[in-house]
Amino acid sequence: MTSIAGKTVLLTGASRGIGVFIARALAKEQTTIIGVGRSPQQLENLTTELKALGCNFIPFTCDISNLSELPNLLNKINQTVGEVNILINNAGIEIYRSFPDYSLAEMQSVISTNLLAAMELSRLLLPKMLAQNSGHIVNIASLAAKKGHPYDSIYSASKAGLLMWSDAVRQELADTGVQISTICPGYIADQGMLADTGIPAPSLSGTSQPEAVAKAVIQSIKKNQAEVIVNKDFITVFVTKLLFAIWQFFPKFGDAIYRFIGVIELNKKRRETKNYSPKINLLHK
Numbered sequence: 001m002t003s004i005a006g007k008t009v010l011l012t013g014a015s016r017g018i019g020v021f022i023a024r025a026l027a028k029e030q031t032t033i034i035g036v037g038r039s040p041q042q043l044e045n046l047t048t049e050l051k052a053l054g055c056n057f058i059p060f061t062c063d064i065s066n067l068s069e070l071p072n073l074l075n076k077i078n079q080t081v082g083e084v085n086i087l088i089n090n091a092g093i094e095i096y097r098s099f100p101d102y103s104l105a106e107m108q109s110v111i112s113t114n115l116l117a118a119m120e121l122s123r124l125l126l127p128k129m130l131a132q133n134s135g136h137i138v139n140i141a142s143l144a145a146k147k148g149h150p151y152d153s154i155y156s157a158s159k160a161g162l163l164m165w166s167d168a169v170r171q172e173l174a175d176t177g178v179q180i181s182t183i184c185p186g187y188i189a190d191q192g193m194l195a196d197t198g199i200p201a202p203s204l205s206g207t208s209q210p211e212a213v214a215k216a217v218i219q220s221i222k223k224n225q226a227e228v229i230v231n232k233d234f235i236t237v238f239v240t241k242l243l244f245a246i247w248q249f250f251p252k253f254g255d256a257i258y259r260f261i262g263v264i265e266l267n268k269k270r271r272e273t274k275n276y277s278p279k280i281n282l283l284h285k
Helices: 020-027 040-053 067-080 106-130 154-171 191-197 210-222 232-250 251-261 263-272
Strands: 008-012 032-037 057-063 088-091 134-140 178-185 227-230
Touching: 008 106, 008 232, 020 032, 020 040, 020 210, 032 040, 040 057, 057 067, 057 088, 057 191, 067 106, 067 227, 088 106, 106 134, 134 154, 134 210, 154 178, 154 227, 210 227, 227 232, 232 251, 251 263
Parallel strands: 008 032, 008 088, 032 057, 088 134, 134 178, 178 227
Antiparallel strands: none
């Protein structure tokens, strides 16, 4: 098992949602955390909390969907902290629409934040990791990467892309000391984009606590796990994996199950709710 104590971790989407819980878990592992987010106030609050625990948390305010700014961000980080040992691509946005109702700007913002920013940060950091023969990249995907969510098609596409890109790059890195892991959470209770809508997840789908996702991130690094599905409990995870395998052979059966457990109805409500206003921010499902 790999120790991460003393490592420098770059965490995107750190200012809220499960990013906060990942930061807390990293603090317990005695890492130096570079927290990137869009909200200066939320980053300041997290800095105060973690520094009170003795953690070296260094905040950087940045909209990572602005891909051209990422080299400047990494230059600032390198000048302030030094080399990054671990990258956790957690930032994500989700906009609910019937597909024809998306604007080009909305599609670009989701794909830039959820997929291209993770790719670009990894591309910029990998040369040093490869030169040192060590490093780890963790990508936070979603169960929507395994089975598309209606009225959430762009998010699903971005997370599926993240999952498959991770799978391909992991194979490229097989003979190096650099590792890559993908975390696929289901619905997260009380935090992130589902909680923002004020609409509960379908009871049969299962929900996870944000602490469980944070724990999965830590374990994926320590144990060099390629892919981790996070759901309510061990049994729910097993059933989820089994269903995804079956749906590879019978996609329309998967469609029927999603209708039965209420995923389609949920996303219709998420699309229509007046309590949710799509916006560009760094949070997660």
